[in-house]
Amino acid sequence: MSVAAIADETAIHDCVRRFYDAARADDLLGPVFNGWIKDWDAHLTTMDNFWSGALLATERYKAAPFPPHLKLKMGQEHFDRWRELWVPAVEASLPEPIKSKAISISEHMAHCWGRAYLTMTSEMA
Numbered sequence: 820m821s822v823a824a825i826a827d828e829t830a831i832h833d834c835v836r837r838f839y840d841a842a843r844a845d846d847l848l849g850p851v852f853n854g855w856i857k858d859w860d861a862h863l864t865t866m867d868n869f870w871s872g873a874l875l876a877t878e879r880y881k882a883a884p885f886p887p888h889l890k891l892k893m894g895q896e897h898f899d900r901w902r903e904l905w906v907p908a909v910e911a912s913l914p915e916p917i918k919s920k921a922i923s924i925s926e927h928m929a930h931c932w933g934r935a936y937l938t939m940t941s942e943m944a
Contacts, residue, residue, distance in 0.1 A: 827875055827917055828867075834912035834921070835866045841904045848900055851891055873924055874917045895934075902929035 820828075839859075842848040856862045868879040891897075902925050909921045 824875065827914070828871060830913050830917070831870045831874060832867050834908050835863055835870060837912055838905050838908035839863060839866070841908065842901070845900065845904060847897060848904065851893060851897060855891060870921070874913075874920055898929040902926065 839852070839862075842852055865880070868877070869884060871877040872880040905925045906922055909918055909925070913921055
């Protein structure tokens, strides 16, 4: 692995932790995350792997990221708040060009996942 790749992986690791520190303390997201995630070390590693794949095209994350969210009680406001907390973590942690890519992905996820979540959970009710 190149020095640049190691630096990017370290930045992703730092970004994920910065985000989850904020999310766990957040009035809206904290109860969702803290109520659902029991093994934070495992979850953070999974998120490192997800974002490494999304930003660096590594292949450590193999699962479908959306389905686990269907078990949670959320609305569009949760996805919007996720993005509101994610972007500052990205801006503080990630170098370009992965910074721009992470923000773009988050915009897509907050919008599309929020809509899909609301559609799917209303159909399951």
